[in-house]
Amino acid sequence: MMMVLPKGLPTLQQFNTGIWTCPDNIFCSEHTEDSFISCTTNPALRRPKTDHIPILSTLELERYPHAHSESNRNFRNTDWIEFNSLLLPRLKSLGPPSPIVTQAEFQEAARNLTKVLQETIEEIVPLSKPSPHSKRWW
Numbered sequence: 001m002m003m004v005l006p007k008g009l010p011t012l013q014q015f016n017t018g019i020w021t022c023p024d025n026i027f028c029s030e031h032t033e034d035s036f037i038s039c040t041t042n043p044a045l046r047r048p049k050t051d052h053i054p055i056l057s058t059l060e061l062e063r064y065p066h067a068h069s070e071s072n073r074n075f076r077n078t079d080w081i082e083f084n085s086l087l088l089p090r091l092k093s094l095g096p097p098s099p100i101v102t103q104a105e106f107q108e109a110a111r112n113l114t115k116v117l118q119e120t121i122e123e124i125v126p127l128s129k130p131s132p133h134s135k136r137w138w
Contacts, residue, residue: 001027004039004057011041011053026055035059073121074128083124090116 003025005011010020026039037058045054094116100106 002030002033004028004036009041011055012051015051035061071127073125075125078125083120086124087120
């Protein structure tokens with residue numbers, strides 16, 4: 001840990017005696033120290049009836065581009081009659097139902113069913129607009 005606030009810089013004036021002391025510390029990790037442009041106090045910003053002086057830290061941070069939120073499918077606005085009419089022929093193209101005996105047959109059947117469902121969802125289910133009130137990933 002590195003001390004960023006200069007040593008001996010007073011940050012508190014005791015009410016009773018008026019003595020200035022340095023009880024406050026600002027620490028950062030070694031890789032963050034290079035980001036600090038300045039770290040100092042500003043007595044002019046001190047509020048009435050307070051003993052501590054504001055500590056102002058200025059950091060140089062990289063700007064990251066805005067994250068693009070992924071669009072989700074809006075299943076509420078789906079035309080389910082159209083969805084079913086498109087899904088049914090695709091399911092029939094997989095062949096008639098038959099007993100699944102081996103694990104390989106099960107995996108193949110699951111893969112085929114998932115593929116047919118995903119294709120139908122991509123064609124029929126509309127995309128929703130991201131809500132401006134949703135929480136961001138950060």
